Amino acid sequence: MASLFIVDDDSQFRSALTRELEGRGFEVASASSVHSALAALAKQPADVVLTDLRLGGPDGLDLLKLLPSVSRRTRTILMSAHATARDHQIATELGAVDILLKPFSPAALLRSIQKAIDCETGFQGTVHGLSLIDMAQMFHLSQRSVTIVVTHADQPPSKIHFRRGEIIDAAHGSASGCSALRAILASSSGALHTTSLEADVVPTIDAPFDQLLLASLTELDEEQHEARRPSDAQPLFELEDDEPQAPGDSAQSPAPTRVPAVDAVCRRFSESVDGALACAVVDLAAGVLLGHHQRRVGAVPLSESALTATCLDLFGGRLALGRLQEIQLTASEHYIFGKRLAGREWALVLCTDRSISIGLGWAQLRAQIGLVESLAG
Structure with a gap:
């Protein structure tokens, strides 16, 4: 069981909190001031320190600043009935795992302590620029057991529960x-924070993470596409024959139809293959790009239009070589691997540098191709 250290100048509150936590099985020590706490923690570090903000002399924020000098691995929780927004910001910047507003319930106290225990090998704070999907993938890869709480103004919070990364x-x-997960993923904005995995969660999802995420994004894309389609929609264009449109013929080419799930697979695909430069998936029947990811910028033509044209040229029948299934081309600076996918008239083209052997390139491509074919099925 984790060791706790309480710092509060209210002796009655400190004693009551000590009894409550010892009754929960924790090893608890305490002090009434910053100086006495630092002296005790220098001799016997604790896993988690719970400190009041106002202490009569040096305060809880001072303790957060000084604590790493005597116990670097100790995580901290700030307690206060009077903390300002500025106090919250400073405490977070100083590494506080949580801020407990007095009076707090035993359940809220235990959640904060468990959150601090979980942060032993991680950072706590605000990260800018990560989407909900980014966060989900991080917790999957690190095999964490957490709950992501998604909040929106004037709406009850939504939750995604992870157990060992799933x-x-x-x-x-x-x-x-799954329906709730799709609704959460469809949210365009909100605030994210995490807590320890709630103890009473009843599992309702048993699909592997990768399949679940891809299926959810694909269904969302289809739902959004259907919602945008007019009830009396007429065809946007007609094809006179099976010949694909010539690359660059913008007057008659259909607008690109990007699919987020395919974009995500292209990204994972190119990041999983050694030497990969770019990856694209093209709908051969419609002549449109479904997904693309460029891993490295170089002198070779890796743009979306270039890879789309390559796919159409290789698999669209222009070469008069029959229905090609796989093809490999060697350029002066790179290799191009192309493969028609099972299930639909889709093709994938992968561009790599020449640091890998052709055999290894095909081996890695075939090992990953199921990610795309699962979407095409």
Whole structure:
């Protein structure tokens, strides 16, 4: 069981909190001031320190500043009935795992302590520029057991529960399971924070993370596409024959139809293959790009239009060589691997540098191709 250290100048509150936590099985020590706490922690470090903000002399923020000098691995929780927004900001910047507002319930106290225990090998704070999907993938790869809480103004919070990196449940309003997860992923904005995995979560999802995420994004894309389609929609264009449009013929080419799930697979695909420069998936029947990811910028033509044209030239029948299934080309600076996918009229083209052997390139491509074919099926 984790060791705790309480710093509060209210002796009655300190004693009551000590009894509560010892009754929960924790090893608890305490002090009434910053100086006495630092002296005790220098001799016997604790896993988690719970400190009041106002201490009569040096305060809880001073303790957060000085604590790493005597116990670098100790995590901290700030307690206060009077903390300002500025106090919250400073405490977070100084590494506080949580800020507990007095009076708090035993359940809130235990959640904060468990969160601090979970942060032993991680950082706590605000990260700018990560999407909900980015966060989900981080917790999957690190095999964490956490709950992501998604909040929106004037709406109840939504939750995604992870156990050892796999999503086991999601809750959004009255919905749960996969439908709730899709609704959460469809959110365009909100605030994210994490807590320890709630103890009473009932699993409603048993699909592997990668399949679950791809299926959810694909269904979302289809739902959004259907929602945008007019009820009396007429065809946007007609094809006179099976010949694909010539690359660059913008007057008659259909608008690109990007699919987020395919973009995500192209990204993972190119990042999983040694020497990969760019990857694209093209709908051969419609002549449009479905997904693209460029890993490295160089002198070779890796643009979306270039890879789309390559796919259409290789697999669109222009070469009069029959229905090609796989092809490999060697350029002066790179290799091009192309493969028609099972299930639909889709093709994938992968561009790599020449640091790998052709055999190894095909081996890595075939090992990853199921990611794309699962979407094409």
